[in-house]
Amino acid sequence: MGTRESKVKVVIEVPDSLVEQIRLAVESGEYDDAREFVTTAVENQLESEEASQQEAQTLEEAIATVAEDQSREIAVENNIEDSSDNDSGQKPQVDAQKEERESNPTDTPIGRRQYDEIETVSQPNTAQLDEGPLWGQYNRLFPVKLVVRCLANELERIKDERAESSQWINLPQFDNHTADIARTVGKKVASHDERQGRKRGEKLAAGLPTGEDAEKSMDRFQTHFVGRAEHGGNLTGAPPHLLLVNMQQEDGGTIGLTEAGREFASLENPLLDGGFDASNSLSRAERRFYVSHVRDxxxxxxxxxxxxxxxxxxxxxxxxxxxxxxxxxxxxxxxxxxxxxxxxxxxxxxxxxxxxxxxxxxxxxxxxxxxxxxxxxxxxxxxxxxx
CATH class of the missing domain: 1.10.10.10 (Winged helix-like DNA-binding domain superfamily/Winged helix DNA-binding domain)
Structure with a gap:
């Protein structure tokens, strides 16, 4: 006869806002009750902590980080919005023009470009990756699409500016910049989710760092949807697991785009190329690409x-x-x-x-x-x- 797992009762105070979110999660049918939700959340967090240990911050460091994040977030949002300004550098003053720009982001840093001349890297060795299907926290594919598009555009930018190609770029810098972009895009998409009355599980902004705590939200995004090169050579995160990017620990950490990643980045996307008010997060071509890719x-x-x-x-x-x-x-x-x-x-x-x-x-x-x-x-x- 097997031994029963001992249990310890723990009583904690939970903010009203979290109680409401737990209630909605349970009512969605994904969990049998609040106890199951909390147990699953704790196990997921412990697994995440084990996979990526983070240094604790002092209060002063935390405050400084929040202030820096806010400033950086404003700069990124301006960059996305301003990228289709006229040649004179003057911003359009008409609100309708701004709305049009937000609904048609093709010319922004996330818009599709030509990637034929950027250099790709080899796929990760499967021995570096966890076995089995994607981890459950990699619950959306649009964030993966956003990451490979940002990586392809950054490689293209470097090629144009330096007149030479580069296979690998600095991972920490790309990690932070992409998280900023993802938060800006996420907030805009979430705004349209709200206008359309999309329910939990239907929201196109799911997986993007839209939480009130910007630092924690972006850190989760970076861990799950950019990825990490761990000591010992193992890789975590959805893009490496899907063999769309590769990572190295050399030079403080570098990231490169695989051939499959370049192909996925080049496919037109409803949100990134059509507008944040799109009704789908992936095009038919992207959906078919994913099914074919994982099959192979x-x-x-x-x-x-x-x-x-x-x-x-x-x-x-x-x-x-x-x-x-x-x-x-x-x-x-x-x-x-x-x-x-x-x-x-x-x-x-x-x-x-x-x-x-x-x-x-x-x-x-x-x-x-x-x-x-x-x-x-x-x-x-x-x-x-x-x-």
Whole structure:
């Protein structure tokens, strides 16, 4: 007979704002109750802390960091907004022109350019990466798209300014600059989410650093959606895991774009190239690219997506039963780990247009395959090239 895990009761005070967010998370159907939510959150945080230890700041350092973040955030926002100003350097004074600029960011630092001449790097060795599907905290793909687009544009900028190509650029500098851009973009997209009345799980700004605590929010974004080169050579983060970027520890840390990353960066994106008021975060071409890419180079992710689609088709369409099916992918996962993996998979598949959510009762959620999801499950390899 197995031994039961001992439990300790811990009583803490939680701000009202967090209580409301926990209530909404539970009511969305992703968690059975508040206890499960808190347990999962603690386990995820401990895993994150173990993966990336951060030095504690003094009060003075924290205040200085916040002030610096605010100044940098304003500068980045001005850079994105001002990049389509006229040649004389004068900003348009008409509000309608500003709104047009915000809804059409093609000429901004995040807009699509020509990347044929930038140099790419080799893919990471899979031995440097965690096995299995993407970690559940990598719950969206648009943040990955934003990172590879920013990296491609930075490599293109360096090539133009220096009249020479560079495969690798400074990781800490790119990390900080991209987090600033992501926060500015995230706030603009979140504003449109609110105007459109999008609910939790539907918001296009999900995964971007839009939290009230800018430092913590951007740090999470950097850890999850830019990545880290750890001592010993291991890499963490969604872009390295997807073999879209590679990283080195030399010279204080460097990052480069793989051939697959360059291809993904070059695809037109509704939000980055069409406008922040777009109705989707990924284009059809981007969605098909992702499915084809993971099938070829990250088969564990593709297999997990197939497992979820098959389970939903067979009637295991509720969070608890779907988690049980996902758990078969790795017998070593704890129940909380399986829930986190399942949550990440369903979130990414929702963004890919493969699954949808529907309300069951007052608080329950069920998943269902879309027409795209049905085609994904039944057409196999032909799905990625099907027009």
């Amino acid at each position: 180079v990250r088969p564990e992710e593709h297999e997990a997506m197939e497992k979820v689609a098959q389970a939903i088709e067979e009637g295991d369409d509720r969070p608890t039963s779907l988690t049980e099916r996902v758990a078969y992918l790795n017998p070593n996962w704890s129940n909380s780990q399986a829930k986190t993996i399942r949550s990440g998979l369903t979130s990414r598949m929702y963004e890919l247009g493969l699954v949808d959510r529907r309300r069951v009762g007052q608080r329950g959620t069920a998943y269902e395959l879309t027409a795209e999801g049905d085609a994904f499950l039944n057409k196999g390899a032909a799905f990625a090239t099907d027009n």
